[in-house]
Amino acid sequence: MPGTNWFPSELVDADLVERAAGLRPLLESNAARCEAERRIVDENLDALEDAELFDVILPKRIGGHGASIATELAVAAELAKGCGSTSWVQTIFSVTTWSASLLPEQAQADIFGGDERPRICGSIMPNGTATPVDGGFRVSGEWAFASGCLHANWATGGALVAGDERGAGLPVVAYIPMDALAIRDTWHVAGMRGTGSNTVVAEDVFVPDHRMGRPELLLAPNTAGTEASDRWPIGSILALILLGPVLGMAEAALEVVTANAPKRAISYTSYGRQIDSAVVLRNVGEAALELDTARLHVFRAAADVDAAGAGRELDELGRARLRGACGYVNGVVRTAVDRLVNIGGASSFADASPLQRIWRDVNLASRHAFLATEPSLELYGRTMFGLDGIFYLT
Numbered sequence: 001m002p003g004t005n006w007f008p009s010e011l012v013d014a015d016l017v018e019r020a021a022g023l024r025p026l027l028e029s030n031a032a033r034c035e036a037e038r039r040i041v042d043e044n045l046d047a048l049e050d051a052e053l054f055d056v057i058l059p060k061r062i063g064g065h066g067a068s069i070a071t072e073l074a075v076a077a078e079l080a081k082g083c084g085s086t087s088w089v090q091t092i093f094s095v096t097t098w099s100a101s102l103l104p105e106q107a108q109a110d111i112f113g114g115d116e117r118p119r120i121c122g123s124i125m126p127n128g129t130a131t132p133v134d135g136g137f138r139v140s141g142e143w144a145f146a147s148g149c150l151h152a153n154w155a156t157g158g159a160l161v162a163g164d165e166r167g168a169g170l171p172v173v174a175y176i177p178m179d180a181l182a183i184r185d186t187w188h189v190a191g192m193r194g195t196g197s198n199t200v201v202a203e204d205v206f207v208p209d210h211r212m213g214r215p216e217l218l219l220a221p222n223t224a225g226t227e228a229s230d231r232w233p234i235g236s237i238l239a240l241i242l243l244g245p246v247l248g249m250a251e252a253a254l255e256v257v258t259a260n261a262p263k264r265a266i267s268y269t270s271y272g273r274q275i276d277s278a279v280v281l282r283n284v285g286e287a288a289l290e291l292d293t294a295r296l297h298v299f300r301a302a303a304d305v306d307a308a309g310a311g312r313e314l315d316e317l318g319r320a321r322l323r324g325a326c327g328y329v330n331g332v333v334r335t336a337v338d339r340l341v342n343i344g345g346a347s348s349f350a351d352a353s354p355l356q357r358i359w360r361d362v363n364l365a366s367r368h369a370f371l372a373t374e375p376s377l378e379l380y381g382r383t384m385f386g387l388d389g390i391f392y393l394t
Contacts, residue, residue, distance in 0.1 A: 023053075026044065031354070069305045073241065096121060103210070103211070120153075137161070139205050139207050143157050147195040149183055155200050174202075191360035191361040246366050250337050341355055
């Protein structure tokens with residue numbers, strides 16, 4: 001299919017992308033089960049583990065591949081062609097577990113030093129409270145939309161420091177073992193059902209000082225870091241990395257429509273095949289070009305992040321442009337998928353059609369707070385005029 005699978009080969013580990021592409025038949029066969037069971041089925045998780053695709057961007061010093069952010073985007077896009085929910089959980093585990101590699105050495109030893117490889121879910125929104133005590137904090141809170149929490153062994157929880165001293169009112173991010181937390185079944189939604197993005201709850205959980213991440217430290221590039229990912233701008237990563245699944249799902253929709261168009265008629269018209277219609281051909285072409293546009297923005301942003309990893313720091317305007325591009329891409333992708341579903345017509349919404357699931361999944365995933373189109377574009381415009389930002393993290 002023209003335009004699909006495009007990525008800058010010099011930035012991408014082709015072997016890891018091929019591993020992801022090889023899992024597509026399995027993920028496609030299990031996609032309906034993941035949705036029905038509202039979780040990722042064990043076969044998918046085991047396959048990702050065996051292919052080492054949870055470790056794509058994890059630094060080499062702690063057993064990961066240390067690959068580029070462009071590689072992770074390409075891997076996630078391939079997985080999403082088979083199952084958007086599985087790709088999303090792989091993406092969340094990748095970025096949240098990578099974030100733990102920025103913590104102090106003692107925290108990294110806690111998280112990465114056990115017999116089980118960490119899978120970290122959670123949220124950095126400061127919806128909890130952290131009360132200072134000797135040696136750490138007592139943390140309580142609830143964090144919704146914790147994708148992958150049913151399969152995680154660690155979680156993050158954003159909180160505000162309580163009290164009158166030791167950083168009162170400042171945001172922190174606690175890294176907590178899942179066995180110290182509860183999961184509330186709240187993920188009843190129209191799309192991305194397989195992600196199991198329920199609410200994680202902490203009730204007066206002790207977290208030692210070394211496992212309390214300070215956003216101001218996590219956000220500052222570690223110029224002394226030994227690997228490129230130590231210097232990635234975390235605010236940019238948290239938005240950009242989510243585009244891999246969105247882009248892959250849209251590419252799958254294009255494949256479905258182009259496969260069906262030569263053999264499907266247009267009801268109540270004289271067209272025996274959709275490809276006999278100039279309107280259909282025009283819309284397929286435009287949708288393909290819209291996805292080309294999305295890819296170009298995604299991988300230009302990835303190149304900027306990977307350049308930052310090589311030592312060329314992204315300035316404020318560069319980070320705002322990246323965030324604006326994330327929002328813009330989401331709008332373009334939604335338009336392209338709508339266009340493709342319109343070609344499929346009412347039959348696109350049959351249970352047996354993957355288009356209806358892709359349409360629902362893209363419309364939900366692309367509205368993640370980090371990817372919101374209008375605020376992201378506003379941020380870029382504000383920064384161009386030297387005005388203050390509007391996001392919690394950029």
